[in-house]
Amino acid sequence: xxxxxxxxxxxxxxxxxxxxxxxxxxxxxxxxxxxxxxxxxxxxxxxxxxxxxxxxxxxxxxxxxxxxxxxxxxxxxxxxxxxxxxxxxxxxxxxxxxxxxxxxxxxxxxxxxxxxx
Amino acid sequence: xxxxxxxxxxxxxxxxxxxxxxxxxxxxxxxxxxxxxxxxxxxxxxxxxxxxxxxxxxxxxxxxxxxxxxxxxxxxxxxxxxxxxxxxxxxxxxxxxxxxxxxxxxxxxxx
Numbered sequence: 001x002x003x004x005x006x007x008x009x010x011x012x013x014x015x016x017x018x019x020x021x022x023x024x025x026x027x028x029x030x031x032x033x034x035x036x037x038x039x040x041x042x043x044x045x046x047x048x049x050x051x052x053x054x055x056x057x058x059x060x061x062x063x064x065x066x067x068x069x070x071x072x073x074x075x076x077x078x079x080x081x082x083x084x085x086x087x088x089x090x091x092x093x094x095x096x097x098x099x100x101x102x103x104x105x106x107x108x109x110x111x112x113x114x115x116x117x
Numbered sequence: 118x119x120x121x122x123x124x125x126x127x128x129x130x131x132x133x134x135x136x137x138x139x140x141x142x143x144x145x146x147x148x149x150x151x152x153x154x155x156x157x158x159x160x161x162x163x164x165x166x167x168x169x170x171x172x173x174x175x176x177x178x179x180x181x182x183x184x185x186x187x188x189x190x191x192x193x194x195x196x197x198x199x200x201x202x203x204x205x206x207x208x209x210x211x212x213x214x215x216x217x218x219x220x221x222x223x224x225x226x227x228x
Contacts, residue, residue: 033216040221041220041221042121042205042207042217042218042219042220042221043160043205043218044218045215045216045217048216056215056216058215091159091160093160104165105150105162105165106162107162108159108160108161109159110158110159111159
């Protein structure tokens, strides 16, 4: 079974530029998550989708971050404009579905390492 | 805001020794997860603990959950070098649709 795919794996941009990340979840997984992991910290949940609807985006900095999941499969996360503090690894994860109100095991992709100069 | 704290943050132990990593959280939850992350790699799910008193074991790792104390432990038995990694606990606050990771414990097992 193929895992969660993410691209690009690495990205270097200058502050105030825009950047986009792509995620392809495991086939059949209805729930998709985007996390931000700053060096030395645990991942922080940015947004969670159930199919193509947003379940939780309470920690997404909406003034500069946006995400979409068209057709309930692939997802993109965009930052516009980027700031120095956005330097981090952006992880995508997926799970079968948000059943009965609790989160099932999440399967993580390899992540995209972003450096903002 | 929910706080999820792990103790210790860094752990260096000799092969063959036993040790416990602690995960404390600040609000009510009865679902707790443990993940492993190797350097430069993504996260791998280890355990899902779904109720008070839950205990799960896989190889040299055993995880438990005490929801009344808001505490989970990850016990390492007879450590081997392959266990060197960073271990994260994560807590699910379903009512608020929130999911929080702990600070992480960086484990190094020395031959």
